Amino acid sequence: MSATTQDYYDILGVKKSAPTGEIKKAYRKLARKFHPDLNPGDKAAEKKFKEINEAYEILSDPKKKEEYDQYGKAAFDGSHGFSGFNAENFGFDFGAGGAEDIFSSLFGTSRQGSVPSTGHDLETHLDISLEEAYSGVKKQITLRREVSCKSCGGMGAEETQTCVTCKGAGSVKQSRGMFRLNQPCPACQGTGRLTIKACRSCNGKGSTTGTDTINVKIPPGADTGSRVKLRGKGGVGTKGGPSGDLLLNLSVRPHNVFSREGNNIYVDVPVTVSEAVLGGKIQVPTLAGTVTMTLPPGTDSGKKFRLKGKGIPDMRTQVSGDEFAIIKIVVPKTVSKKTKEALEEIEKAYKT
Numbered sequence: 001m002s003a004t005t006q007d008y009y010d011i012l013g014v015k016k017s018a019p020t021g022e023i024k025k026a027y028r029k030l031a032r033k034f035h036p037d038l039n040p041g042d043k044a045a046e047k048k049f050k051e052i053n054e055a056y057e058i059l060s061d062p063k064k065k066e067e068y069d070q071y072g073k074a075a076f077d078g079s080h081g082f083s084g085f086n087a088e089n090f091g092f093d094f095g096a097g098g099a100e101d102i103f104s105s106l107f108g109t110s111r112q113g114s115v116p117s118t119g120h121d122l123e124t125h126l127d128i129s130l131e132e133a134y135s136g137v138k139k140q141i142t143l144r145r146e147v148s149c150k151s152c153g154g155m156g157a158e159e160t161q162t163c164v165t166c167k168g169a170g171s172v173k174q175s176r177g178m179f180r181l182n183q184p185c186p187a188c189q190g191t192g193r194l195t196i197k198a199c200r201s202c203n204g205k206g207s208t209t210g211t212d213t214i215n216v217k218i219p220p221g222a223d224t225g226s227r228v229k230l231r232g233k234g235g236v237g238t239k240g241g242p243s244g245d246l247l248l249n250l251s252v253r254p255h256n257v258f259s260r261e262g263n264n265i266y267v268d269v270p271v272t273v274s275e276a277v278l279g280g281k282i283q284v285p286t287l288a289g290t291v292t293m294t295l296p297p298g299t300d301s302g303k304k305f306r307l308k309g310k311g312i313p314d315m316r317t318q319v320s321g322d323e324f325a326i327i328k329i330v331v332p333k334t335v336s337k338k339t340k341e342a343l344e345e346i347e348k349a350y351k352t
Contacts, residue, residue, distance in 0.1 A: 008055035008068065016069065020060065027056040119146070119235035119244035126248055128218060130255040134287040134312055136220040141248075142213045148236045148243075149208050151201035159197040163188035207236045216248060221263070221315030226250045257285060263312040263321030270330045271295065277346070284325045286310045293325060301329040 009016055012026045030052045032038070039045035058064045124143055148154035162168040166185035170192040173182060184190035198204030214233055222228075227249055234244030252260070259266045269284050279297035283290050286307065293305065304324050311321025335343065 006051065008059055011051050011055040012059065014059075020062075023056070023059050027052060027060070031056075117238045117241045119237040119241065121244040121247060122234040123247045123249060125251065126216070126218075127251050127253055128222065129253055130258060130260065131287060132218065133222045133252045134220065136222075137218050139216045139218065140213055141216055142211060143246075144209060144211050145234070145246075146207040146209050146236045147212065149199060149202035149206055152199035152206065154206045154236065154238070156199050156202060156204040156206035157193075157195040157197065158199050159195075160193040161196055163192055163194050166192060168192040206238060214246070218250065219315060220318065221313045222250050222252065223260075223262075223312075223315070224251045226315060258287065260312065263314055265311045265321065265323040267323065267325055268328045269325045270328050271299070273329060273331065273343075273346075275299075276301070276327065276329045284323075286323055287312075295327070299327055301327055303327045 009018075012023060012030065014023055014026050018026075031049065034045045034049040034052060036042075036046050036049060058068050122143075122145055124141065126139070126141060128137060128139075149156070152158060163170075163185060165187035166172050170185055170188065170190045171182040172185050185192070188194055195204065199206070202208050214230065216228065216230065218228060227247055230246040230248060232243045233246035236243050257267060265287065267285060269282065271282055275282060275295060276299045277297065279295050279299065281292050282295045284293045284307065288310065291307065291310070293307070295305075304326050307323040307325060309320045310323035313320045332339070
């Protein structure tokens with residue numbers, strides 16, 4: 001017998017021309033909203049939920065939908081009456097070991113304890129030099145972290161037996177209103193096995209804490225605040241699940257020659273008075289080695305010259321920044337009579 005006299009399309013809020021995917025999407029949204037487990041004791045919600053299921057049972061089946069479009073609900077009277085909720089119509093497998101059963105798909109719940117879970121992410125800190133930030137570097141770091149127990153393979157048990165509650169299936173059938181569902185076995189937490197003797201190496205925990213040495217590759221371009229993720233080097237997972245990640249927070253140590261702003265490098269270049277006045281070839285240090293630069297005549301102290309592409313490479317694009325050479329005229333501390341005379345001649349040049 002029909003649970004409602006309302007039009008099925010109106011119940012789901014879709015047009016008659018709606019494709020199967022749109023009908024399914026509308027059904028899931030409404031089923032989630034009016035499900036009895038989310039509305040305990042609400043008779044109106046329970047009635048609405050039945051109407052939604054009835055409408056979806058018809059409209060999700062191409063043959064039944066065609067009959068409904070042609071004859072209405074009369075097509076399902078008698079031998080064609082409503083047969084109730086059909087799990088196959090919205091793609092769930094309620095068999096043992098089914099993928100998270102209906103609630104994981106419809107309501108976002110998970111079968112905790114019955115499936116492996118990923119370990120926690122860990123964080124640590126690493127200092128590197130400016131040269132290492134420029135060229136990239138491989139390092140070894142040592143840290144203490146949880147790893148899977150080698151004695152028990154991470155299961156926490158030396159001896160186990162088949163769970164008598166679920167007979168090793170890992171799940172048991174439970175009824176929730178009109179649903180017949182598979183749920184993780186409460187006795188074995190979904191593993192299908194019961195611990196007879198806990199692992200002595202890890203005291204049944206499944207993991208041990210120890211010192212671990214890890215090889216780390218820092219790409220060129222790292223800066224203070226950069227973070228490198230090492231997949232699978234974090235905390236150990238449970239029940240054979242994958243380990244978490246190790247997040248490496250980087251700091252670049254200050255340099256005694258170069259300063260850094262973003263991907264650009266700055267360096268003070270000392271020159272003599274004669275080099276500044278007459279110009280010429282001077283040597284400029286860079287992170288890749290010393291280069292020769294032409295200093296134009298009459299260069300003032302503080303003048304800044306750009307060396308394109310001699311800065312730090314970008315960590316993502318690997319396009320290098322620039323280096324800026326800042327000229328610093330160095331005045332001699334002691335002068336001879338001859339030098340003094342020469343400087344006096346230079347002084348005259350300022351007055352012309």
